[in-house]
Amino acid sequence: MVRDAKSLVNTDELGRAIRRKREETGLSLRDVADETGVSASTLSRIENGTGKPDADNIARLTAWLNVPMERIMGGAGRREDGDEGAPVVYFPQEAMPDIVEAHLRADRNLTADTAKALSELFRVAYAQFSHPGSDARNRKRR
Amino acid sequence: MVRDAKSLVNTDELGRAIRRKREETGLSLRDVADETGVSASTLSRIENGTGKPDADNIARLTAWLNVPMERIMGGAGRREDGDEGAPVVYFPQEAMPDIVEAHLRADRNLTADTAKALSELFRVAYAQFSHPGSDARNRKRR
DNA sequence: ACAATCTGTTTCATCCGTGAAACAGTGTAC
DNA sequence: GTACACTGTTTCACGGATGAAACAGATTGT
Numbered sequence: 651m652v653r654d655a656k657s658l659v660n661t662d663e664l665g666r667a668i669r670r671k672r673e674e675t676g677l678s679l680r681d682v683a684d685e686t687g688v689s690a691s692t693l694s695r696i697e698n699g700t701g702k703p704d705a706d707n708i709a710r711l712t713a714w715l716n717v718p719m720e721r722i723m724g725g726a727g728r729r730e731d732g733d734e735g736a737p738v739v740y741f742p743q744e745a746m747p748d749i750v751e752a753h754l755r756a757d758r759n760l761t762a763d764t765a766k767a768l769s770e771l772f773r774v775a776y777a778q779f780s781h782p783g784s785d786a787r788n789r790k791r792r
Numbered sequence: 793m794v795r796d797a798k799s800l801v802n803t804d805e806l807g808r809a810i811r812r813k814r815e816e817t818g819l820s821l822r823d824v825a826d827e828t829g830v831s832a833s834t835l836s837r838i839e840n841g842t843g844k845p846d847a848d849n850i851a852r853l854t855a856w857l858n859v860p861m862e863r864i865m866g867g868a869g870r871r872e873d874g875d876e877g878a879p880v881v882y883f884p885q886e887a888m889p890d891i892v893e894a895h896l897r898a899d900r901n902l903t904a905d906t907a908k909a910l911s912e913l914f915r916v917a918y919a920q921f922s923h924p925g926s927d928a929r930n931r932k933r934r
Numbered sequence: 935a936c937a938a939t940c941t942g943t944t945t946c947a948t949c950c951g952t953g954a955a956a957c958a959g960t961g962t963a964c
Numbered sequence: 965g966t967a968c969a970c971t972g973t974t975t976c977a978c979g980g981a982t983g984a985a986a987c988a989g990a991t992t993g994t
Contacts, residue, residue: 658851659847678972680972688953689952689954690953691952691954691972691973691974691975692951692953693972702950703848704847705844705846706800706846709800713869748941820941821942822942831982832942832943833984834945835985838941838943839942844980846981935994937979937994938991938994939992939993940989940990942988943988944985945985945987946983946985947965947982947983948983949981949983950981950982951978951979951980953977954977954982955971957973957975958972959970959972960970960971961968962968963967963968963986964968
């Protein structure tokens with residue numbers, strides 16, 4: 651059942667991937683820090699395999715790497731195929747714009763200002779579409 | 793409202809999902825604790841939306857829920873088929889609209905039509921801002 | 935009645951990941 | 965030389981997530 655207290659976070663692989671991409675693109679730790687929102691000191695620790703990054707930083711860095719999180723974190727089952735009968739709403743209005751913004755910040759083809767502008771645009775548009783005016787929380791499942 | 797929080801971990805939905813499945817299967821917190829390796833006290837906190845679980849516990853619980861982790865955490869990514877070792881495949885700007893679209897489609901707060909419309913809007917806006925040749929690139933001296 | 939055993943919640947002390955800032959090298963200009 | 969601007973690393977105080985254990989409530993058995 652439960653494997654004994656083994657860490658499910660593959661820190662080494664994550665660190666290697668980050669260092670590889672960072673060096674390939676010729677960026678400094680502080681550059682990546684600016685793009686991802688993860689501090690340079692934390693990035694250094696992750697690249698050197700010291701400690702385990704928390705969930706937010708893993709999400710930011712996997713977004714920057716463009717790799718699925720399961721690559722870095724183990725133990726997650728895969729379902730999803732066929733249909734999403736699962737009655738769970740995972741991305742409510744609150745989270746979505748932040749997720750998009752995180753992706754935009756990680757996009758090297760955008761300046762910080764542009765990323766912010768796009769993020770704001772999306773935020774406004776999303777809010778408009780996802781808040782029909784009623785206070786209905788979630789769409790009823792059918 | 794969380795202004796700077798920008799947490800990429802959707803704790804509330806994770807907690808709701810766990811509580812739902814736990815009650816559906818008639819398990820106690822300590823039962824789930826035994827199955828997942830997450831302590832009952834931590835489970836109680838997660839179900840009630842207090843704090844943010846760390847990466848290991850997210851992995852354990854998404855595994856127990858049998859849902860992909862991206863549903864809980866806002867990571868980007870694309871799975872490269874098969875190969876494990878070196879295999880982190882990066883592909884930059886073209887991916888962004890697709891990533892956003894994937895997230896929008898997974899958002900149950902949006903109808904399919906709305907998701908598509910938002911996706912298109914984002915695609916157009918992004919293309920406008922990110923096309924090469926302009927000043928879009930970050931100034932970077934070597 | 936009482937006790938025993940469940941349940942979920944909440945202290946409590948400990949551990950650890952975090953970012954800012956200090957630090958140590960390494961060039962590069964002047 | 966010696967400032968300066970960069971690099972990656974490490975120190976530091978702090979916030980917060982954690983599990984064990986204490987806790988309160990409910991249910992059941994005797």
